[in-house]
Amino acid sequence: MRKRVTSAVWALVVNVVFWIIIPYYLGAFLASRVPQTPLAIPTFVYEFGVLFIILEVTAAFFQGKAIAVPFISGAAALTAVYLWLATNGGVLTVTSSGLTVGLGFTLLLYILILPSIWAAIRAPISYIVWRKAVLSEAQQTPAPTPA
Amino acid sequence: MKRKTPKGIWALRGVTIVIALAVLLVIGSIAYSAYEEVVTVRSELAGGSAQAPVTVTQQGSGEVLSVNLTIPNKGLYNLNVTVTCDYPSSNVVCQKASVSIAPGQEGSLKFKIAIVDLAAFSSSTNHRINGTVRAEMQPFVALSVSTDFGGFVSTGGA
Numbered sequence: 001m002r003k004r005v006t007s008a009v010w011a012l013v014v015n016v017v018f019w020i021i022i023p024y025y026l027g028a029f030l031a032s033r034v035p036q037t038p039l040a041i042p043t044f045v046y047e048f049g050v051l052f053i054i055l056e057v058t059a060a061f062f063q064g065k066a067i068a069v070p071f072i073s074g075a076a077a078l079t080a081v082y083l084w085l086a087t088n089g090g091v092l093t094v095t096s097s098g099l100t101v102g103l104g105f106t107l108l109l110y111i112l113i114l115p116s117i118w119a120a121i122r123a124p125i126s127y128i129v130w131r132k133a134v135l136s137e138a139q140q141t142p143a144p145t146p147a
Numbered sequence: 148m149k150r151k152t153p154k155g156i157w158a159l160r161g162v163t164i165v166i167a168l169a170v171l172l173v174i175g176s177i178a179y180s181a182y183e184e185v186v187t188v189r190s191e192l193a194g195g196s197a198q199a200p201v202t203v204t205q206q207g208s209g210e211v212l213s214v215n216l217t218i219p220n221k222g223l224y225n226l227n228v229t230v231t232c233d234y235p236s237s238n239v240v241c242q243k244a245s246v247s248i249a250p251g252q253e254g255s256l257k258f259k260i261a262i263v264d265l266a267a268f269s270s271s272t273n274h275r276i277n278g279t280v281r282a283e284m285q286p287f288v289a290l291s292v293s294t295d296f297g298g299f300v301s302t303g304g305a
Contacts, residue, residue: 104289111173118166122159129155 004061011060012053019049048082069127076119083113177287180222184284187219210265212296214258220248225285230258232278232296238263239276260296 023045052075059071084090090106191200202213220226226248232241240261248254260276262268278296283289 098295100291100293102289102291102293104291105287108173108177108287111170115163115166115170118163122163126156126159129153129159133153133155 004063007063008057008061011056015049015053015056019052020046023049044085048078048085051078052082066127066131069124072123073120076116076123080113080116080120083116084109173287176223177284180224180284181288183221184226184282187221191216191218206261208264208266210262212260214244214256216256217253218246218248218256219253220250222284223250224287225249226254227281227283227285228254228256229281229283230256230278231281232260232276234276235273236271238267238271241276241278 027045055071055075055078059068059075062068062071087105087109090109091102091104093100093102095101200214200216202215204211204213214230218226218228227245228248229243229245231243234241240259240263242259242261244256244258246254246256260278268274274297275295276297277293279291279293281289281291
């Protein structure tokens with residue numbers, strides 16, 4: 001139990017830094033340097049940050065149990081959605097003093113979200129494979145003889 | 148007793164490593180290509196070639212802005228550069244220019260904006276010529292910059 005709580009607290013700290021603190025300062029920096037930047041949307045970042053923290057902390061708390069699998073997959077899938085929304089589907093446009101700069105990278109974005117999608121698929125498969133191995137090991141081990 | 152890792156888990160880890168390496172390879176090659184292109188284009192625009200890349204010449208009552216760029220593709224991907232512009236009157240003629248450059252090759256981009264009657268252009272209320280430069284590192288990234296090309300041509304002293 002103590003190990004689970006430590007793991008969950010560690011996940012909480014890491015995810016608060018990664019999904020709340022870093023985006024906040026990055027957004028503030030971008031907003032001060034580039035007006036109308038599409039990334040400087042604090043509420044959007046925080047909503048996703050809170051969801052990530054809930055999923056990651058729950059996954060860390062129930063690590064190794066079947067209940068952790070949907071949380072691991074959910075967090076990975078949410079990463080893919082976050083990347084897609086944060087980059088506006090790979091089409092970013094910034095307009096400043098009569099100059100419009102557009103960046104299109106949809107195919108690159110598909111490649112970037114591939115690891116997250118794979119992580120979402122891998123979590124349940126990994127669990128099934130482990131479970132199967134544990135069960136077959138248990139079947140092969142002879143039952144202890146009563147004393 | 149420590150449990151032996153099942154073969155299926157090793158296979159899943161293998162797929163994860165392959166995906167991670169593929170993503171790193173793609174990002175690395177794009178970053179390298181973009182860096183090489185930015186350095187090359189900056190040196191070209193700074194007058195690295197013997198001929199000035201942008202010239203403005205008088206032609207009768209009008210003016211012609213010519214851009215003549217030689218773009219070497221030092222990156223790893225095919226490079227497409229297109230320059231277009233738009234003006235809502237026949238007084239300004241824009242010639243669309245496009246070049247596709249294979250890696251390791253050089254391409255020439257010649258673009259012209261002709262103002263037929265400079266006096267009429269100067270006296271008009273709209274001096275804005277909407278121009279767009281689009282550079283595509285095929286098939287992954289496309290960068291477009293849109294600005295007023297009217298600022299590059301003179302307005303007859305106006």
